[in-house]
Amino acid sequence: MDERRLGTAAGLSAYLLWGCFPLYFPLLEPAGGLEIVAHRVVWSLLFVALLLTTLRRWPLVRAAVADRRTLLVLAGASLLIAANWLVFVYGVNSGHVVETSLGYFINPLVSVLLGVVVFSERLRRLQWVAVGLAAVAVVVLTVDHGRPPWIALTLAATFGAYGLLKKLVRVEAAPGLFVETAVTVVPALVVLGVLHGTGQGTAGNAGTGHLLLLVASGVATAVPLLLFAAAARRIPLSTVGLLQYVTPLMQLALGVFVFHEPMPPARLAGFAIVWAALAVFTVDSLRTARAAGRRAAAEQVPAAA
DSSP states (O other), rough: HHHHHHHHHHHHHHHHHHHHHHHHHHGTSSOOHHHHHHHHHHHHHHHHHHHHHHHHHHHHHHHHHHHHHHHHHHHHHHHHHEEEEEEHHHHHHHOHHHHHHHHHHHHHHHHHHHHHHHOOOOOOHHHHHHHHHHHHHHHHHHHHHOOOOOHHHHHHHHHHHHHHHHSSOOHHHHHOOOOOHHHHHHHHHHHHHHHHTTTTOTTTTTTTTHHHHHHHHHHHHHHHHHHHHHHHHHSSSHHHHHHTHHHHHHHIIIIIISOOOOOOOHHHHHHHHHHHHHHHHHHHHHHHHHHHHHHHHHHHHHHOO
């Protein structure tokens, strides 16, 4: 039970921090999205390296790099999370916080679809209902926006695929994150070099406070990812699924009440359909988890006797 409490606390902390990100990234302007992501990569790598040194976990990094399959999976995860960061920063800094929240609302349903495509899983009836409702919501929101909600769809697809890859390898949080970040650190350094070489880089040119905020973006990136990885290893996926709604709820509230983004009736209807889909999905997940728990308890009774 202590492990589950620790996992729940770690997961909730991760999602609360992610929910606050729309307040942080506007502080990094005038840096553009590409520069922000490059700084996130570089400084998070240094932060995790310091953490690994303190915890003496470098042998686990060497073991992950020595395993070709693990290295390839973590490299794929690195590219996905980098794309997710870039789209998220763009969405927040271009005034689309509400749409970014939609991406994380539909992420659980995307994860279900990825299970069907990648692992040939069979969806239960209520899962099909939830996916169908989500598809209807996307159509409604496409009509409302005049275009598909590509920011939301990209965020959901990249983070869903990232979570899928993380489930394929058993690597501790900090070593895994270090390998992921190391994969993209050279391109990040090249981007920063080009930006500063052409006079477009803002680090060092927009004041000490701005530079410190860019450096802190590495810690702000690494900490929730470490907490998320720690939670995923300790608590059931059904619990992770329930906790993850904290982030988009916070982002939606910030978009509407802090950044005053419009929420016309058609958009509200689209979100209402998404919430209905999530309600169906959550009910199905909880029922399935309870049934599995009862079966496990029944199987343990004869063994105990």
